[in-house]
Amino acid sequence: MKKVCVIGYPIAHSRSPLIHNYWLQMYGIPGLYEKREVKVPELQHFLHHLTAQGYVGCNVTIPHKEAALAFVPHLEDVVKRTGSLNTVYFVGETLCATSTDGEGFYQNLVTQVPELDLTGKTVVIFGAGGSARAITERLLRENIGKIKILNRTHSRAEELAALFGSKVVPIVQNSFVSESRDAVLVINTTAQGLRDQEKLNVDLSCLPPQAVVADIVYVPLKTSLLIQAEARGLRTVGGLGMLLHQAVVGFEKWYGLKPVVTHELYQRVAKDVEQGSN
Numbered sequence: 001m002k003k004v005c006v007i008g009y010p011i012a013h014s015r016s017p018l019i020h021n022y023w024l025q026m027y028g029i030p031g032l033y034e035k036r037e038v039k040v041p042e043l044q045h046f047l048h049h050l051t052a053q054g055y056v057g058c059n060v061t062i063p064h065k066e067a068a069l070a071f072v073p074h075l076e077d078v079v080k081r082t083g084s085l086n087t088v089y090f091v092g093e094t095l096c097a098t099s100t101d102g103e104g105f106y107q108n109l110v111t112q113v114p115e116l117d118l119t120g121k122t123v124v125i126f127g128a129g130g131s132a133r134a135i136t137e138r139l140l141r142e143n144i145g146k147i148k149i150l151n152r153t154h155s156r157a158e159e160l161a162a163l164f165g166s167k168v169v170p171i172v173q174n175s176f177v178s179e180s181r182d183a184v185l186v187i188n189t190t191a192q193g194l195r196d197q198e199k200l201n202v203d204l205s206c207l208p209p210q211a212v213v214a215d216i217v218y219v220p221l222k223t224s225l226l227i228q229a230e231a232r233g234l235r236t237v238g239g240l241g242m243l244l245h246q247a248v249v250g251f252e253k254w255y256g257l258k259p260v261v262t263h264e265l266y267q268r269v270a271k272d273v274e275q276g277s278n
């Protein structure tokens with residue numbers, strides 16, 4: 001039986017077991033996906049003894065997504081470009097890692113809005129953290145015109161832009177209205193809008209009518225940003241689909257089968273989000 005786990009601290013909130021165990025059951029694969037609480041000082045030992053603990057791989061979440069790079073010998077290019085990983089697997093006996101957040105965001109986006117054409121267009125991203133980096137890296141592979149980064153701490157927006165070259169530009173607070181008139185996609189990657197956190201208040205009236213508004217926060221499923229965008233008649237993409245689509249990549253690496261994100265899976269995880277506290 002192939003066992004996989006998600007490691008982090010805290011880890012109780014993770015919905016990854018719900019997703020992967022659903023697929024294991026759906027495809028009749030003998031396997032198990034579990035949660036393991038791993039604190040910072042334990043990370044190196046845990047990763048170097050994955051096999052001894054019976055695991056064929058793991059997901060890595062907060063606070064280890066950056067620190068884990070030091071303990072994995074083979075890093076995919078996407079990890080090197082974003083400085084972050086979330087999926088660890090073996091090729092032979094070599095421990096390898098990838099980052100699936102950018103791919104998860106993109107696959108969910110094209111599933112929800114297949115007609116969206118990003119070629120040469122402008123995208124505005126709120127936030128400059130790990131997920132903003134991952135999404136920027138993935139979107140740049142789509143021949144985008146410009147990605148504008150607006151972050152509470154402007155220096156982090158500048159750092160992100162510096163990583164990716166001239167198509168990515170930092171923009172200052174309060175410039176959203178003037179900077180987003182031609183945006184086809186606006187993405188919130190900050191923690192704003194999370195249940196019990198402050199909301200992201202932004203004036204969407206400047207956006208063109210065909211613009212899409214996406215939020216990667218999925219607790220609640222419909223954030224205030226998405227409610228605002230819907231009220232303006234704009235198309236919206238929620239964060240839960242990204243969570244499900246990013247899991248596809250890891251499952252395929254561990255179990256050799258590309259799973260389908262079904263409506264039933266979405267409903268199951270959505271129910272868990274609605275019932276849970278975070």
Ligand SMILES: NC(=O)c1ccc[n+]([C@@H]2O[C@H](COP(=O)([O-])OP(=O)(O)OC[C@H]3O[C@@H](n4cnc5c(N)ncnc54)[C@H](OP(=O)(O)O)[C@@H]3O)[C@@H](O)[C@H]2O)c1
Pocket residue numbers: 101104126127128129130131132151152153156189190191192194198216217218239240242243244246
């Ligand atoms: N749907 C999914 O699959 C998925 C995947 C990954 C993450 N997420 C969600 O995405 C969010 C960000 O994750 P991350 O890994 O990118 O985190 P991160 O690296 O810690 O970055 C957090 C970002 O949010 C900003 N921020 C936090 N609180 C803020 C506030 N009160 N006002 C304005 N900006 C604020 C930070 O700005 P500063 O630089 O100024 O601190 C930073 O840009 C989390 O809510 C996480 O749950 C969802």
